[in-house]
Amino acid sequence: MAENVTTDKPRLTREQIAQRAAQELTDGAYVNLGWGIPNLIADYLPEGLTVYFHSENGILGMGRRARAGEEDFDLVDAMKVPVTLIPGASFFHQADAHLMTRGGHLDVAVLGGFQVSEKGDLANWKIPGAKGIGGIGGAMDIAAGAKKLIVCMEHNAKDGAPKVVSRCSYPLTGIECTNTIVTDLAVIDVTPEGLVLREVAPGWTAEEVQARTEAKLLVKGKVAEMSLGS
Amino acid sequence: MKSKIVDSLDAAVAGIPDGARIMFGGFGGAGFPNNLIQALARTGVKNVTAISNNCGTREGELGVMFKHGQVRHVIASFPGPHANYFQEQFAKGEVTCELVPQGILCERMRAAAAGLLGFYTTVGVGTEVAKGKEERVIDGKRCLLEAPIHADVALIKAEKADELGNLTYRLAARNFNPIMAMAAKMTIVEVDEIVPVGTIQPENVITPAIFVHRIVQAKAIRFQG
Numbered sequence: 001m002a003e004n005v006t007t008d009k010p011r012l013t014r015e016q017i018a019q020r021a022a023q024e025l026t027d028g029a030y031v032n033l034g035w036g037i038p039n040l041i042a043d044y045l046p047e048g049l050t051v052y053f054h055s056e057n058g059i060l061g062m063g064r065r066a067r068a069g070e071e072d073f074d075l076v077d078a079m080k081v082p083v084t085l086i087p088g089a090s091f092f093h094q095a096d097a098h099l100m101t102r103g104g105h106l107d108v109a110v111l112g113g114f115q116v117s118e119k120g121d122l123a124n125w126k127i128p129g130a131k132g133i134g135g136i137g138g139a140m141d142i143a144a145g146a147k148k149l150i151v152c153m154e155h156n157a158k159d160g161a162p163k164v165v166s167r168c169s170y171p172l173t174g175i176e177c178t179n180t181i182v183t184d185l186a187v188i189d190v191t192p193e194g195l196v197l198r199e200v201a202p203g204w205t206a207e208e209v210q211a212r213t214e215a216k217l218l219v220k221g222k223v224a225e226m227s228l229g230s
Numbered sequence: 231m232k233s234k235i236v237d238s239l240d241a242a243v244a245g246i247p248d249g250a251r252i253m254f255g256g257f258g259g260a261g262f263p264n265n266l267i268q269a270l271a272r273t274g275v276k277n278v279t280a281i282s283n284n285c286g287t288r289e290g291e292l293g294v295m296f297k298h299g300q301v302r303h304v305i306a307s308f309p310g311p312h313a314n315y316f317q318e319q320f321a322k323g324e325v326t327c328e329l330v331p332q333g334i335l336c337e338r339m340r341a342a343a344a345g346l347l348g349f350y351t352t353v354g355v356g357t358e359v360a361k362g363k364e365e366r367v368i369d370g371k372r373c374l375l376e377a378p379i380h381a382d383v384a385l386i387k388a389e390k391a392d393e394l395g396n397l398t399y400r401l402a403a404r405n406f407n408p409i410m411a412m413a414a415k416m417t418i419v420e421v422d423e424i425v426p427v428g429t430i431q432p433e434n435v436i437t438p439a440i441f442v443h444r445i446v447q448a449k450a451i452r453f454q455g
Contacts, residue, residue: 056332057257057405073259073452074401080258091401093408093436094257094283095340098333102353121356132317133327135284135308136359141333144353175356175372 009203011155011184012226019044019228021110021152021182025051029107030060030100032142034124035079036112037152046229052088054106056138058097061089078138101138102145109146111139113153113181115168118215120178120190122151123170134171143174155183155212162214164188164195185209186217187226194218199226234395235424235445239269242418242446246275246383249302253339253410254282254292255386261403262291263387263420264451270385271295277302281339281381283332283406285309285316290453292316301325305379307332331359334376336409342378343412349376384414387450388437391421392428395442396435404436411441418444 012020018040025031025045032054033039042064045051053062055077062077063084071082100106115123122143126134143149153163164181181188186209187199197217200209206223210216236242243266246252252270256262271294280301286293287310295301296315304327309316319325330338331353341349350373354360364375386407388397397419399407411417424447 055402057260057402059402072401073454074261074403076258076260076402078258091399091404093336094332094405095336095409098336102333102351126358131321132311133309133320133329135306135310136329136331137308138332140331140353140357140359144351144355172357174353 012201013184015040015044016228017152017182017184020187020226021150022046023229024150024180024182025049025108028052030054030105032056032101032106032109032146034109034111034139034142038110038112039079041110041152050086052086054097054100055083056094056097056101056142058092058094059083059085059089060092061086098138098141101142104145104147106146108148108150109142110150110152111142111173113151113163114170115163115165116151116153116178116181117165117168118195120176121168122149122173122178123168124151124173126171128170139173143177146177148179149177150180150182151178152182155185155209162212165214185212188217196220197223199224201226233393234443235393239265239420239446239448240272242266242420242444243269243273243385246270246273248275249277249279250275250383251279251281251381253381253384253414254280255384255405255407255410256291257283257405258402259287259452259454260401261387261399261405261407262453263385264291264453265448266385266418266420266446267292268294268451271298271300274300276300279303279305281305281379281410283307283335285313287312287453288314296325299324304328305330305335307335329359335379336406338376338379339409339413341376342380343409346378348378350374351376379413381410381414382416384410384417386411386417386419388419388421390423390425390430391419391442391445392425392430392439394427395419395439395445396430397421397437397442398430398434399436408437411437416443417441418446420446420448420450422450423447
């Protein structure tokens, strides 16, 4: 079980998780960003990198959010937020937008998560016992089809419960779909051998991160400290 | 040749029977046929099966149909936290709902449009949406059989129609509209502007006129938030 987290050292902020995840993107990549922390990533792209952001309502090449006064409400992202375009952008209908997510055409997708299992199963659409029917949106298509799926989330829930788990207890979004997990404590790769701890947050040790993780983390050599770049 | 252009919103939605299966275009506040939805609500039609990404924003968009208790069943991907009329009726069991992953919702409609009787997908394997669906392994991958989604009527929004019903869309207001236009037996489109045939260059047509049955011009309504 997780230790009492109230005495923890500082963890990364949500913005810093986004900043670290942004370093996983490569120049020219086609990328979909999900709700929550992933949506912050566009603000932290490394200098000189051009990324073509995809939106499931039919946009490739989304730019920054629209400023007050320049909003066009026919040009919104999947969260209804007015956005801008970058040169080379295109529009298409929703079926083709998801043909891109499902068909392996996007280089990277980044989703938020409630739980990720040691096999890379992702739960991110419904909290058990929550009121209402919930909503799937595009998450299942994206999880099933992304060439590389990164999940960004806090390492532990508010009550301290680990979110990197042996088996997901929340309703699943997809099975064996996650490649990399970026949290406020660690960068973890999902491999055929199991979860490999690649990096830990500044000031944390591998043992301390393991103590806050339900799933077993494999350590190969020295675990690097997360660098947040410039 | 009979004109597809009708001169009022009420005429555009006339004759849609109780129990109809109706597709509603729109996503994220953009591309909703809000004038047609309000006209449909005014007809008093009941027991509708609504096929839509979401279930409205309070009274806006599809919300008005729930407010007046006109929907019995929903096929949607993200009913939405602001769809309060739907959420209340779902909680009471007055409305039933099938949740479908968004891209699979699109593809099931496209299958209906294309005369396909189903397809296999890895989306949803091992999740709640797999319940009751045939599962098999193809190329070593677990996958589910998905059935087409047909509709009697699609209500859609486009920017321009020519007098034949060739359509163009504005920016990301395209979303579900072209797919629904192809999947329903009768497609009714609300547009900002109707232009003479030949005005839209053939290579710029997004929805060909073959899919469009009634056209009405109306000043667009948009619901925020």
